Amino acid sequence: MARFCCLALAMLxxxxxxxxxxxxxxxxxxxxxxxxIRLDPQVRTAVIKHGKIGDWMEAMTMEFPVHDPDEFKxxxxxxxxxxxxYVTDDSYWIGNLKPVQ
Numbered sequence: 158m159a160r161f162c163c164l165a166l167a168m169l170x171x172x173x174x175x176x177x178x179x180x181x182x183x184x185x186x187x188x189x190x191x192x193x194i195r196l197d198p199q200v201r202t203a204v205i206k207h208g209k210i211g212d213w214m215e216a217m218t219m220e221f222p223v224h225d226p227d228e229f230k231x232x233x234x235x236x237x238x239x240x241x242x243y244v245t246d247d248s249y250w251i252g253n254l255k256p257v258q
Contacts, residue, residue, distance in 0.1 A: 184245045
């Protein structure tokens with residue numbers, strides 16, 4: 158009987174672990190203002206020197222993935238831009254890119 162109870166408990170725990178997971182939260186969004194320093198078209202990343210990004214990050218120079226290939230094509234080194242930084246629990250990227258005149 159004890160073996161049956163242990164087996165039943167193990168199966169119950171396994172079923173609970175494999176059950177439907179919580180849907181992912183939508184990404185947080187922050188405004189970025191900065192200057193494109195360099196681009197890596199092979200992995201679609203842009204190194205951007207930027208000001209403080211909300212309560213997420215201090216001013217610095219760092220690499221940002223750009224998911225949308227059409228938006229990546231808009232970028233050129235030296236260009237000043239505004240963009241939206243999208244942040245999830247395990248990743249970040251930029252989009253909604255606009256040149257600053």
